[in-house]
Amino acid sequence: MSKLIVIDGNSVAYRAFYALPLLSNSSGLHTNAVYGFTTMLLKLIEEQKPTHFLVAFDAGKATFRHKDYEQYKGGREKTPPELSEQFPILKQLLGAFGIKQFELEGYEADDIIGTLTKLADDQKLDVLVVTGDKDMLQLASDHVTIALTRKGISEVELYSPAYIKETYGLAPHQIIDLKGLMGDSSDNIPGIPGVGEKTALKLLHQYGSVEAVLENSDELKGKMKERVQSHADDARMSKELATIFRAVPMELSLDEMAFSGYEEEALGQMFQKLEFKSLLDKMELGTGGGAEAADTAIEVSVTVVDSESLDKLASKLQGIRSVYVEAIGDNPHLAEVVGIGLSDGSESYYIAIEDLKLEAAEPIRNWLADADVEKVSYDVHRAEVALHWQGIVLQGCRFDVQLAGYLLDPTEASHSLAAIASRYSFPGLQEDDAVYGKGAKFKLPAVEELAKHLGRKAAYVAKLSPELDKLLDSNDMKSLFHDLELPLSHVLAGMEEQGVKVNADELKRLGKELSERIDELVKQIHELAGGEFNLNSPKQLGEVLFDRLGLPVIKKTKTGYSTDAEVLEKLAPRHEIVRHLLIYRQLAKLQSTYIEGLLKEVREETGKIHTYYKQTIAATGRLSSQYPNLQNIPIRLEEGRKIRKAFVPSEEGWYILAADYSQIELRVLAHISQDEKLMEAFFKEMDIHTKTAMDVFGVAEDEVDANMRRSAKAVNFGIVYGISDYGLSQNLDITRGEAAKFIEQYFAVFQGVRKYMEDIVSSARTDGYVTTLLHRRRYLPEIKASNYNLRSFAERTAMNTPIQGTAADIIKLAMVQVAERLKEEKRRSRMLLQVHDELVFEVPAEELEEMKVLVPDVMENALDLSVPLKADVSFGSNWYEAK
Structure with a gap:
């Protein structure tokens, strides 16, 4: 049976934008409206299983209604640019979904939807209209159901003619009479002043229509009679403006709206561009590079090196220049290293990690660790870190294909080796997902297939390196790559392997302190509420705030009162209980995310946290701390700042020293x-x-x-x-x-x-x-x-x-230069962390005075500007005291 879903594009995008916090990808593109819209689409496809799909958009500001009433929608503020910039992306996304979209100059999306639903009624086709606009209720019929968005857009409420009758006591066509009487401030439709929804419904239940109310206005009393009679023309015009036009001249056949499901690869690539990682993981979407890619791959001869043939490989190392380390898992500090690929560009070799650890493989390990032997690789930083935890050293890498690909265009959706190879005319390398599977389907293939994949990767690295190096040169980025980004990758690997010592007992003590503070807040909130209730239940909290304490209702959801952060912020000046609730929520998040969360990240064998700094995410060049994100520890609240007390020097009698750029x-x-x-x-x-x-x-x-x-x-x-x-x-x-x-x-x-x-x-x-x-x-x-x-x-x-x-380049320069100075001067001090514009070190007592001079000196002279750079330095027995 056919089923058509029609979405009011502008209405749903607006609601998604205001329902979700401002999100953006690493390119700085805001994505909250697109993300909300996407989750709705996926839910509709799964639950409704449409055979036909259309999203209707407004084509522009001016419509035929403006000819009759220039002030139509005149009260609306200009669309925020943070939302405007998302409409083109949303339309690209619909293309990836395979969903038809339509707009027509001079008409609103409402009119397009009204025309379509009329046609659907005539053909007895079931239609679901998704919108945030109550005006659409006038379109409900035996075949047309209106889904009004609730809770932002995460839920919808279905309105059939029967449900409209039950809710309003009106037939669908009377919705325009309701708007005629009460008006609509969002569309600047005047209605009759002083007539709200309650009064308008009462009049319609008695008289049935705007016209009948006007005809019987003599029966009304007092000010109501006066208002109705003096604003009769406004009421008629308001009804006309609220009436959806259902005869838009559009040539759009049902076949053009056919929907047979989305194409996984196109949608996966779009999600990658937008960085919707949770959706990519949840849906296990592919992004190309399957068996058909392998057919066009560069021919590479791959030899599996086992425990019996390690000596043969050792004799061939002189001609090898490419190393590819396969470490499975997002966090390289915990990744499973399955093996490495080595290549000279045409001949490749695969060694399993267990064989690389054998005594007979010592010459190969020595070759990997030799800083004087020039090598090329992919994601050198990750490779160094992953091998470190296997007791294997990797040095001498003079080129990194991933870093080069990122620098050549940081806005690309993917910097996987297969994606970079494809971009630079070396097609045919399979993506990892095509070889290993994704999510629950992940599985390492048999040795021969794994060896072939890693051998090819090593060969592609060998072939790509000289080509990308030439491109860096022609783009004037050779110095950026060789003097900054590549050296920084080694500095970061060293910092991460070193890790930062965490006093777990102090974290637990802070957790206990927080728990006591939270318990105290809960007690105060219960006293102010006049009884106990579950603070984490929106329903119970809503009853306390709005029914018991009589605070003004800001907004409602399908299930009752909204008690989200935005509502509480607006209510905070009105009652002490709300101010306590806001603090309670902040402290509860500190407890779960940062106290309990950080305790889980302390590595048992080192007593340290080993974060991972990703170099190839932000288009601006900023580093991104992951597993865990130490750049996000909240410091606005004193309780959040105190978490830094748990970060301490790893040696007795040492200090933590922090240096922070001022307004860089x-x-x-x-x-x-x-x-x-x-x-x-x-x-x-x-x-x-x-x-x-x-x-x-x-x-x-x-x-x-x-x-x-x-x-x-x-x-x-x-x-x-x-x-x-x-x-x-x-x-x-x-x-x-x-x-x-x-x-x-x-x-x-x-x-x-x-x-x-x-x-x-x-x-x-x-x-x-x-x-x-x-x-x-x-x-x-x-x-x-x-x-x-x-x-x-x-x-x-x-x-x-x-x-x-x-600014990102300057602090990276400072990191490389500080690391060089520490090495040159044979300092024992160690750089531990980079947090936004701040560098954190652990320093022995005898080097403290020199480091208080050395670090800010390097930071302030990292790059010559026409205004002075300034770095403030501080120290203490822990990170908290150093600020």
């Missing part, structure tokens, strides 16, 4: 823009946020209050990240109009910054990319897009990438 991105902005006012602030060592407040508000230094400085700080950092008026309004809890005015005032004062923003966008449009001061490149093909939203996103990215990317 704003200093980079001052250098790049050459803005006189910004530069003046840094030369005079003024507080930059106070200086900005003085200039923007036109006040003296002693007149800058806390709110002025807070606003200035938000706009300073917002400018660096390409903030919009919407983003700034959310940060400062002000209107978008006020935020836009503030941004305009900022640019009026800091004209050098404005000129930089204009010039860099112009340059990006000409070149197709932007670069950091160290020539890290980021391509922006969308900068020339005809689509405004795509183009706007690319323009904001062009503005902030050189700033963020240069």
Whole structure:
């Protein structure tokens, strides 16, 4: 039996955007609306099993309704750019799903859906309309069900004619009469002033329609009679505006909307681009490189080296230059090393890890550890770390195919070896998923197939290395690669292998302290509530806040009152219980995620946490800490800061020393823009946020209050990240109009910054990319897009990438240079962590004074800027004391 699903694209995207926190991928593209929309699509496909599918969009702002009423939808604020930029991506995603999309100039999605449902009614075809707009209820019929989104978009409520009758006491066609009487502020439909839903329903239950209410207005009394009679024309017009037009001239056949299921490879590639890792894992989607890829692979002869033939391989090592280490598992510190592939480009060899550990394999291990023997590899950092835990040393790698592929285009969705090979004209290498399977289907193949796969990988590394090195040279990135990124990969591997000592007893003590604080909060909350209840139950919490304590209802869900973070933030000024609840939630998360979570990450044999720094994720060049993420330990709450007390030196009598760049991105902005006012602030060592407040508000230094400085700080950092008026309004809890005015005032004062923003966008449009001061490149093909939203996103990215990317490059330079100094001077001090703009060390007492000078000296001179770099240094017996 045929079933058509039609989605109101704009309505559902808007609801998804506001229901989910702002998410973005490593390219900086916001993805929360697309992610929410995607989860809805997957749920609909699974539960409803449609045979036909369509998503309808509004084609533009002006529709035929504006001809009759210019103020139609006039009260709506401009769509936030964080949402606008997601519409083109959403439409690409629908293409990957194989779902038809449609829009028509002059008409709204409502009208397209209304026309389709009329046709479906005529053909007795079952239709499910998914929307967040109650106006659509007028379309319900025996064959058309309206699914209204609830809880953002995670749930829907199904409205049939019977359910509409039960809920409102109206037939579907009377929904337009309801809107005619009560109006709709979201669409700027006036209705009759003073008539809300309750009054409108009462009138309709009595008279049946707008026209009948107007005809019988003499029966009404007092002010209601006066309002109805004086706004009769508004009511008629409002009903007309709310009426969905069901005769849109569209040539769209049912066959064009046919849906036979999504194509896994296309959807998998889209999810990779958007970095929807949880969906990729959950759905076990493939991303190409199956058996058909193997057919076009480069011919490689692969020999399996076993315990009997190790000596033969040892005699051939002189001609081998490529090493590929296969470590299974996301975290290289816990990965299972199954073996290595070695190659000269045409002849390859495979050795299982157990054979590599044999006494007879010592010459091969020595060759791997020889720093003077030049080798090439893929993901050298991961390979070094994984082999380290097997007691095997890897040194001498002079090229890394993954790092090179990432630098040549950091915005690519995948930097797997197969993906890089395919991009640079070496097709045919299978992706790991095609060989091993994915998720629950993962299984290592037989030795011959495994050897063939790893041997091929090693050969591809050998062939790709010289080609990618030439491309780095032609793109002016050879120094970035050889002098910064590759040396950094060895520095990171050393830091991670060293690890950071964790005082588990201190963590447990903090956990006990937190538990006591949480218990105390629960007791206070129960006292304020007048009785005990489950704080983690939204239903019980809603009853306490809104029924028992009478707090105003902000929003409702299908199951009752909403008690999400946004609601509690708005209610916090009204009652002490809400302020306690917000603190309770923060502390409960600290307890579960950071106390219990970090305790699980302490390696038993070392007593340390060994995080993993990924170099090839962020398009800006920033490092990403994983397994666990030590860059995310919350420090705004004192209880969060205290977690750093558990990070201690690994040797008795040593200190933790921390050095933190001061406002590095704003200093980079001052250098790049050459803005006189910004530069003046840094030369005079003024507080930059106070200086900005003085200039923007036109006040003296002693007149800058806390709110002025807070606003200035938000706009300073917002400018660096390409903030919009919407983003700034959310940060400062002000209107978008006020935020836009503030941004305009900022640019009026800091004209050098404005000129930089204009010039860099112009340059990006000409070149197709932007670069950091160290020539890290980021391509922006969308900068020339005809689509405004795509183009706007690319323009904001062009503005902030050189700033963020240069700041990332500077701290990486500092890490490499500090490591070199420590080695040259034979220091015992060790670099342990990089957290945003901060470097953390463990230092013996006798080196403390020298390190307090050495570290900031290197950091402040890592790169020569036209304003001084500044690094603040501190120390203590643990990381907490060092801040």
